Amino acid sequence: MASQRGLFGTSLARKYWMALTGLFLITFLVIHLLGNLSIIFGTGEDFNAYAAFMTSFPPIKIVSYLLYASIVLHAVDGIVLARQNMAARPVNYGSYNGAANAGWASRNMALLGIFTLLFILVHMKSFWYEMHFGELGLDANGNKDLFTLTVTAFDQVWYTAFYVIAMIALGFHLWHGFQSAFQTMGWTHPTYTPIVQFVGRAFAVVVCGAFALIPLYVLISPNV
Amino acid sequence: MNLTLKVWRQKSAQDAGKFETYQVSDISPDMSFLEMMDVLNEQLISKGTESVVFDHDCREGICGMCSMFINGEAHGPDRGVTTCQLHMRKFKDGDTITVEPWRAKAFPVVRDLMVDRSAFDRVIQAGGYISVNTMGNLPDANATPIEKHDADAAFDAATCIGCGACVATCKNASAMLFVSAKVSQFALLPQGQVEATDRVRNMVQQMDLEGFGNCTNTGACEVECPKGISIENIARMNREYLKASITA
Amino acid sequence: MSSKLNSRIPEGPISEKWTKHKGTIPLVSPANKRRIDIIVVGTGLAGSSAAASLAELGYNVKAFCFQDSPRRAHSIAAQGGINAAKNYQNDGDSVFRLFYDTVKGGDYRSREANVHRLAEVSASIIDQCVAQGVPFARDYGGLLDNRSFGGVQVSRTFYAKGQTGQQLLLGAYSALERQVAKGRVKMYARHEMVDLVVVDGKARGIIARNLVTGELERHSAHAVIIASGGYGNVFYLSTNAMGSNVTAAWKAHKKGAFFANPCFTQIHPTCIPVSGESQSKLTLMSESLRNDGRIWVPASLEDAKAIREGRLKATDLTEEQRDYYLERRYPAFGNLVPRDVASRAAKERCDAGYGVNKTGEAVYLDFSAAIMRYGQEQANLKNMTNASEAEIRAMGTKVVESKYGNLFQMYEKITDENPYVTPMKIYPAVHYTMGGLWVDYNLMSTVPGLFVAGEANFSDHGANRLGASALMQGLADGYFVLPYTVGTFLADDIRTGSISTDLPEFAEAEAAAKARLEGFLNANGSTPVEVFHRRLGKIVWDKIGMARSESGLKTAIEEIRALREEFYRDVKVLGGMFEMNPELDKANRVADFMELAELMALDALTRNESCGGHFREEYQSEEGEALRQDEEFAFVSAWEFTDNDPGKATLHKEDLVFDNVKLVTRSYK
Known part of the structure; x- marks a missing residue:
């Protein structure tokens, strides 16, 4: 255990990696959302062009590997931490009033994270896998027609429901996770921390809400 | 007041333990929770049942010895108090009250409601001090002025009574608030900064070795802390540890 | 003087006794210290500081406490502060004045030489504690702040809000834990000394009960230090911790240590009054509150009766209807008379029928005047020329809160009354025992090899202890007296070898x-x-x-x-x-x-x-x-x-x- 002192292995180090990967994944969400919004505000061809750009532009490709690594690290680290946390209390309380002193989201980060991970796997199978390895037709501009695939998926009520629930889960995850990352890194300040907390919560609601709006829009709107 | 108590009874660390239900009557709202437990114990002894063992000493909220998990909360439903300062006026006639020991791997039960918190002592041994011997000719106490805000913040961190409510209440049984309070106290004072790097690294390492959980930043500890120690100290320890890990 | 008592007071003028004595005490070389074991019973200020300091010097120390950790000893509950003759306030303080105040405050029943030594080392205690990181209160210039305590006319009391004892004990505790980590001190928590072992007339060990397993353990050493605190719990209701007990000292007494002045017990004037039959302990409200609080009872018996029966509130009475009896009887010291005087005065008023709670055993401690005074000060500082009374009160409340916040909070939790609005009710309660095992100038009892420190000995406070002097004495004994004086006994023990159990x-x-x-x-x-x-x-x-x-x-x-x-x-x-x-x-x-x-x-x-x-x-x-x-x-x-x-x-x-x-x-x- 003596070697576990620096930036690896200790409880604090594991949390730093959770925070850093988490914050990186948050920035990715913004990019992802901007592209997705073209489903509502653009044409199918715009969306396909965006998808083609994301899968072929070299710098983005590099970032995407970083992204995959972050997801894996965030998930694995999170599972390790959660297991340690469970081991730290081998006998549970007969009565435990968690709601008395902490928010629901903060007490269920692992659960929300696992659900989010499940969603990512399903989501990647549905779109990312099909985009990379599936047999997709081409649109008018010669790009892979991810748009049609997306619209078809979202026209299924169960898929959209799953998607929306997953976004709610992610929203809760970020509701706590965003500002928690700053606390973990020690980036706190009497003036700025309340702002970070507000931005984090607003981010969780707006971004996850917007993500959830897209499949609902597809499902409800008769035109797409 | 008449109350029903569900009290955890456990003969020894090896014993499995279980809840027992007792009735107490004529409890005055002005009694402290521990005085109510005294009444229960006198009643048990008269009936030939061994009394409920619990840690307690100063009964004025400063020694940090009392440690009961009451109705799902460390030191019960009131805020800013230890169990000995929790008064029965916080409960209603006819209530059922569940009383348990702190539960954490690092705090094994000794008997009934009493746990072993020596893990905290070992964390302090790892670095919760300034390495100065007793000397008759140290620099004058006023030789180094300390900014009042820092001195006050160091004091606020130093008020930790080591009761373990933070560990008990944390869903992960994490000791971050306890450890960070001590790290903060010294990090804020010039005397303490000399050993800051080793201190935070060694104390965190010991904390992990003891089997405490990790910090999810739920903030539950600061809510339940009888001395109101802020999780700002946890952030400060996070900074200190990061700095120590990068520079050392 | 009895032939069995030799106080071993060094010769010479009082201000030179300690220096001279230190210079002539036989030393034990570092190599020999490693061959000497010392038992310390109790880990309060005296015990922790003694154990840590002796271990630093090189002795093998075994420390015992009945609590689950040495940090919980009842020194932790001391609120108000610690005296030291630093004269930081430039108000005429000096070693002699601290010495004089302590002898006078003790009603001339203490040993001059011991008290003078206490006053001499007091300044070093503050230096030591600051070096250890004890967060004393500071002013805006970053320097240490002081306040005044009963029985003195200077401000020499250093404090850390209302938790001075806690902060000092944690300092000593951390020094102790540092030695535990080094293996220089072996710590036995949840152990209680149940007997002293005397071999050939010398204290050579103790029998301790392991409170977890119930086993009786034998522990040997070349010397035993008892620092187990006072015996206030003989009164059942006291401000002592529930576990505080006289057993270690009493067992030593039965084995030959003389017990000095057992009847000198201190009744502290400002405690929260008894509320009911099942009460298990009393809670002190720091003496520092008397800096700003004014003590009074109704001037007329009718008003007192009306208050007891709930027909009248304290705030209903005008200034003229109140009897600030301490200010009336003792105009020079007013509310800051020593504890014994203040306690008896409260008892006198209550016995005469002026008590203000249901039991008739309570007087008021009122902060309204201080709140308005501080509020006005703040208004002046902020150039608020026509501040309203409510504004002044709010600002004053903040000042009082910053000084005594935790005490006020504690009071409110216990009594369910807001002391910022209604005056506190207080009554005297047993708090400290000046009596204890008799010791000579070296703090050694009549059993050779048995040293006694802190409240457990009788040495420094005479018939009455001044506020903020207990912490001073505990740390003086542990940090600056015992590490030297144990040499007087142990220098002869370097060839004894370890004592067999x-x-x-x-x-x-x-x-x-x-x-x-x-x-x-x-x-x-x-x-x-x-x-x-x-x-x-x-x-x-x-x-x-x-x-x-x-x-x-x-x-x-x-x-x-x-x-x-x-x-x-x-x-x-x-x-x-x-x-x-x-x-x-x-x-x-x-x-x-x-x-x-x-x-x-x-x-x-x-x-x-x-x-x-x-x-x-x-x-x-x-x-x-x-x-x-x-x-x-x-x-x-x-x-x-x-x-x-x-x-x-x-x-x-x-x-x-x-x-x-x-x-x-x-x-x-």
Whole structure:
């Protein structure tokens, strides 16, 4: 255990990696959302062009590997931490009033994270896998027609429901996770921390809400 | 007041333990929770049942010895108090009250409601001090002025009574608030900064070795802390540890 | 002076005694220190600081405490502060003035040389604590802040809000833990000393009960230091911790250590009044509150009655309807008279029918004047020329909160009343015991090798301790006196080699302890220990409390003896010997309190005078002030345990010589 002192292995180090990967994944969400919004505000061809750009532009490709690594690290680290946390209390309380002193989201980060991970796997199978390895037709501009695939998926009520629930889960995850990352890194300040907390919560609601709006829009709107 | 108590009874660390239900009557709202437990114990002894063992000493909220998990909360439903300062006026006639020991791997039960918190002592041994011997000719106490805000913040961190409510209440049984309070106290004072790097690294390492959980930043500890120690100290320890890990 | 008492006060002028003595104490070389074991019983300020300092010097230290961690010792509860002759406030303080105030405050019943040494080392304590990271209060310039305490006219008290004891103890505790980490101190928490082992007339070890397993353990050493605190719990209700007990000191007494001035007990004037029958302890409100709080009762009996019956509130009374009796009786010191004076004055008013709570035993401690004064100060600072009363009050409340916030919060939690709005109710309660094991200048008892430090010894406070001096004495003994003076005894022990625990003396002591504990278990009585303790406390409080009389003391002795007999016959202790058994531990402690109580009564009966905390009704002036009898009683009573009966103890007298302070009637008018 003596070697576990620096930036690896200790409880604090594991949390730093959770925070850093988490914050990186948050920035990715913004990019992802901007592209997705073209489903509502653009044409199918715009969306396909965006998808083609994301899968072929070299710098983005590099970032995407970083992204995959972050997801894996965030998930694995999170599972390790959660297991340690469970081991730290081998006998549970007969009565435990968690709601008395902490928010629901903060007490269920692992659960929300696992659900989010499940969603990512399903989501990647549905779109990312099909985009990379599936047999997709081409649109008018010669790009892979991810748009049609997306619209078809979202026209299924169960898929959209799953998607929306997953976004709610992610929203809760970020509701706590965003500002928690700053606390973990020690980036706190009497003036700025309340702002970070507000931005984090607003981010969780707006971004996850917007993500959830897209499949609902597809499902409800008769035109797409 | 008449109350029903569900009290955890456990003969020894090896014993499995279980809840027992007792009735107490004529409890005055002005009694402290521990005085109510005294009444229960006198009643048990008269009936030939061994009394409920619990840690307690100063009964004025400063020694940090009392440690009961009451109705799902460390030191019960009131805020800013230890169990000995929790008064029965916080409960209603006819209530059922569940009383348990702190539960954490690092705090094994000794008997009934009493746990072993020596893990905290070992964390302090790892670095919760300034390495100065007793000397008759140290620099004058006023030789180094300390900014009042820092001195006050160091004091606020130093008020930790080591009761373990933070560990008990944390869903992960994490000791971050306890450890960070001590790290903060010294990090804020010039005397303490000399050993800051080793201190935070060694104390965190010991904390992990003891089997405490990790910090999810739920903030539950600061809510339940009888001395109101802020999780700002946890952030400060996070900074200190990061700095120590990068520079050392 | 008794031939059995040798106070070993060094020769020379008082201000040179300690320096000279330090220079002549035989030293133990570092290599030899490693061959010497020292046991320290108790880990409060005196015990922790002694254990840490001795370990730093190189001795092998074993430290014992009955709590689960050394950090919990009851020094932690001291609120107000610690005195030191630093003269940072430039208000005329000096070592001599601290010495003088302490001797005078102790009503001329303490040993000059010890007190002067205490005053000399006081400044070093502050330096030491600051170096350890103790966060004392500071002013905006970053320098240490001071406040004033009872019985003095300078500001020499250093403080950390209302948690000074806690911060000092945590400093000593961290120094101790540092030595534990180094392996220089072996810490035995949840252990209680149940007997002293004396070999060839020297203290060579202890028998300790492991409170978790119930095992009796033998621990040997070349010297034993008892720093187990005071015996205030003999009163049952006191501000002491529930576990505070006299057992270590009493067992040492029974093994030959003389017990000095047992009747000198301090009743602290500002405690939260008793609220009900089942109350287990009393909570102190720091003396520092008397800096800003004004003590009063209604001036008329009718108003007092109306308040007791709930028909009138404190705030309904105008200034003229209030009797600020301390300011009236003692204009020079006002609310800051020493503790014994303030306590008796409160009792006098309440006995006369002016008490303000249901039991009739409470007076007011009022902050409204201070709140307005501080508020006005803030208004002036902020150039608010026409601030409203509410604004001033709000600002003043903030100032008071910053000074005493935690005390006010504690008060509110206990009483459910807001002290910022309604005055606090307070009443005197047992707080500290000046008496304790007799020690010489080196802090060694009449048993060679047995040293006694802190509240457990009798040495520095005479018949009354001044506020903020207990912390000073504990740390002085542990940090700056014992590390030197143990050499006087240990220098002869460098060739002794380790002491075997197989010696017959250890076996005998262990067997006796076992038999005694089994006696409680086998009594098969019907009454819980707690009941006996409560009954004992009532006798002691009523008859050996704030006011004592010959007839009362004689009755007390009879009652205590009867209660003791009943206790051994009828105590009910469940559970077994070799397991955790807090009831058994309590029985063991209460048994010792019962014996001590008798000695207290005997001591009080013998001392035909009123001095400090000892007030004999027969010896008072017409105005009700204490009357000392210096001709006959300027001595320390040191009691030797004889005939195996506390009531047959033999009195030895250590005459007190005052070369530097003139004995005068203490006046705070």
